[in-house]
Structures are given as structure tokens and as C-alpha cells.
Amino acid sequence: MAQSLERLRESASQTAGPYVHIGLTPNFCGIEGVYAADLGAAMVGEKARGDRIKVKIRVIDGAGVPLKDALVEVWQADAAGIYNSPSDQRGAADPHFFGWGRQATDMTSGECVFETIKPGRVPFFDGRPMAPHITVWIAARGINIGLHTRMYFGDEAQANAQDPVLARIEQPRAASLIAPRDGDTYSFDIHLQGENETVFFDI
Amino acid sequence: MTGKNPPSNLRPETGAFFQRDRAWHPPAFTPGYKSSVLRSPRRPLLSLDNTLSEITGPVFGHDILGELDDDLIYNFAAPGKAAIGPRIIVHGRVLDERGVGVGGALLEVWQANAGGRYRHRRETYLAPLDPNFGGCGRTITAEDGSYCFRTVQPGPYPWPNGPNDWRPAHIHFSVMGHGFAQRLITQMYFEGDPMIWKCPIVRTIGDPKAVEGLTAALDMQATIPMDARAYKFDIVLRGRRSTLFENRREGN
Numbered sequence A: 001m002a003q004s005l006e007r008l009r010e011s012a013s014q015t016a017g018p019y020v021h022i023g024l025t026p027n028f029c030g031i032e033g034v035y036a037a038d039l040g041a042a043m044v045g046e047k048a049r050g051d052r053i054k055v056k057i058r059v060i061d062g063a064g065v066p067l068k069d070a071l072v073e074v075w076q077a078d079a080a081g082i083y084n085s086p087s088d089q090r091g092a093a094d095p096h097f098f099g100w101g102r103q104a105t106d107m108t109s110g111e112c113v114f115e116t117i118k119p120g121r122v123p124f125f126d127g128r129p130m131a132p133h134i135t136v137w138i139a140a141r142g143i144n145i146g147l148h149t150r151m152y153f154g155d156e157a158q159a160n161a162q163d164p165v166l167a168r169i170e171q172p173r174a175a176s177l178i179a180p181r182d183g184d185t186y187s188f189d190i191h192l193q194g195e196n197e198t199v200f201f202d203i
Numbered sequence B: 001m002t003g004k005n006p007p008s009n010l011r012p013e014t015g016a017f018f019q020r021d022r023a024w025h026p027p028a029f030t031p032g033y034k035s036s037v038l039r040s041p042r043r044p045l046l047s048l049d050n051t052l053s054e055i056t057g058p059v060f061g062h063d064i065l066g067e068l069d070d071d072l073i074y075n076f077a078a079p080g081k082a083a084i085g086p087r088i089i090v091h092g093r094v095l096d097e098r099g100v101g102v103g104g105a106l107l108e109v110w111q112a113n114a115g116g117r118y119r120h121r122r123e124t125y126l127a128p129l130d131p132n133f134g135g136c137g138r139t140i141t142a143e144d145g146s147y148c149f150r151t152v153q154p155g156p157y158p159w160p161n162g163p164n165d166w167r168p169a170h171i172h173f174s175v176m177g178h179g180f181a182q183r184l185i186t187q188m189y190f191e192g193d194p195m196i197w198k199c200p201i202v203r204t205i206g207d208p209k210a211v212e213g214l215t216a217a218l219d220m221q222a223t224i225p226m227d228a229r230a231y232k233f234d235i236v237l238r239g240r241r242s243t244l245f246e247n248r249r250e251g252n
């Protein structure tokens, strides 16, 4: 016998269910007056540095239908590639950019839109630069454990070609993570299953 | 929101998180819970050691909280009114797998009212709304990871899955720790509820010990006499690896 490691086990995940809005975007679903605003509704302060962009996300089920009850969160670096987090010790992040956003998908169209800035490049754990990307996390009825994926930018072909994470994905699936640009808007369709299933990460 | 200012005097941790035990969590595809069928990825997840994008995460300061955010009995009620139902305190700690308290974690909760009815436009259960109950609350853990809120015990409710499926009484929890890889949504159940083991959503979890880990214990030492009973619910997030011996060059 040896000493016990005495580690705890992570609390098991359970689905967010159909009423996730009540807890996480109460103003969106008509519960007003409890919180002044839904957390994560605004990511960018007036003085934030960087290119203003919109990121339009849909989450599409195995029947090809966009989820109208999903909750989507994004997390990204600022324009200089620094995260606004104590765990990023490389320098001060832009104080006018929080880096985290949360939206419910629209109950009619299934879309949600994040108004943000284009992130800078962040190093991989071996120091090589990753291409600019946004981490996306999805919770919804029918999803038993939150899904992590990444959105890369369609107009960053050169950086994407050198990205160490995209390089691990067999073609053509890497394309599932690259959002095409139209004007100032990037559109990211996340497919939960089927021929075009998006790559999800165990991170 | 505090951004770079850590929630305590402790030096921020920068290590990668312990690998998630996917066999402990429910799998994506669980046909007994019908909604998962068309919403479950079928291909293997891509395993990736954490990069800065996962090691970091947003941190929230107490300045985002309103006075009644942690009190669901009063935070939606008209002046002088209160939500109807068994009054309870829910308290506990947010820890990580190393047993370390996670301070500054954002906890957001939502639940049905005492009759099992949610305040939501898609809700169809015939039990009535409580005009003084909204169903949401939030708090941020203290430095030792402890938290507390007050609410009414939610009722069980029927839901469209099988012909006669009922959810056990439960409170939904969303947890934000220190890194985005720790992001977790789960549900709290109540000790002694015979509905727990009949529920297709509970049964997406394979190991009964994992379900016990989501079942809050009646805690008579934490009650408020003549006011509210108490349930204790600890939440465990992924632990972090030490960075003590990482990136240390020869001779340093």
C-alpha cells in the first residue's frame, strides 16, 4: 500500500436544458429587473484597440436545423494577442476589451452575433505563433457536456496554413473551423453531426 | 469585472489543467435522453494539451453583483413580497481536483419554482407561475471557494421525453473557474429524492458515484432556525498542473 493521492473527481456535467436562458441570459428571455444587463452581452469598450468585427454563429443539428435554444460563449485575446486573465502573465491586456462574450441563439433564426475585435496571435505551448482564433463553447438542451471548438478567420490563409492546431486536423475537416468573411462579418456555422461535423476539442 | 487583477493575493496559476475523465462525464450520444440524438457529435474529439487559450479565462469581480443576486426568494419579488415554497439555503465550496478552494468563481443558478414551473415562454407545464419568483441567481465564491445563496426548493416537473418522464427536483449550476477549460454546467439534486434514479438525464451519467457527487446533503448545522433549512453542495472543477519545473533551463 502507498499513500492516497487524495484527488477529488470533477463534478459530472449535466445538460443546460431548454431553460438555460433563465440563468445565463435572463433579460433575453424576459426576466427583467434581476440583473441590469445580461453578462457578456457587450465585449468591447468604446476605446478598445483593434479592428471591429462581427462574428455570426449558428449551431446546426443532425437534421440540418439551427438550434434556437443554444447558449454560445466566446473567449479571445485582445488585438495584441494578450488575454485579459490573471493566468496570462505576458503583459497587460487592453483594459477596454474584456475578451469574453455570451449570447443566446435567436429563437426564430437560430443566429447569434458577437460584436468584437479581431484578436492578435497567441503562442502555442511550444512558442510557435497560432493563427488568430476565438474559442467557442456551446451549451444547450441535448448537449450533455459543453462543446469546445475554435473559430479561425477566413482571411488569414497564411497564418492558418502555419497554425499548429489546424495542422493536427486531417483535411478537409480543418475547413470546418475557418469562418468566411463578408465585409466586417465572419460567419461560423457549427455542425453538431453529419458530413460536415465541426471539429470539437478535448482540451 | 476585474480582468488582470486576481481575486486574491495568491500568485495566479498558469499551468495546464488535468485531463478530463470523459468516462466519468456523460457521453454525447445518450438515446435514453432523446434530445441528444441529433445534437451529439459522432466523431472523436481532438485531444489537445492546453494552450494559453484554454489556460486563461475571464475573471469577474464582486462589483458585478447586486445586493439580492444571491437571494432568489426576494430578487424578483414585489416590495414586501416573497417567493412561495420551502425556504432553503444552498451552500458549499468550489474546489478543484487537488482539493484547493477556487476563489473568485462565478456561480450562476436557475431553477423552476416550488410547483415545478419555469418562467420561460417555451414552458408548457400546467403548474402556475409564482408572480414573485424569477428563477435566477448568482454569486462569486470567497477566497476559500465558499459560497451561499437562498432560494425555495424547486418542485419536480414532467417533460416530453418518454410518455411519463419527470425531472427530480434540481437546481442548474453554471460555473466559471479561472481557466476556460474549467467551464462547467451541471445540476444539483436533493438527498433522498426517489426521482433521481428514474431520470433519463441523470442516467446519461454512467457511474452512480458521479450522481452522488451531484446530490446535495441536508445540512441541519447550516439551517437558519425558524427560517430556512440548508443543503450543502460542493462543486469540483478540473485541477491544474504545477509549472514549477516547466520551462526551466539547464543551469538555472
Ligand SMILES: [Fe+2]
Binding pocket: A017, A019, B112, B167, B170, B172
Ligand atoms: Fe431543469
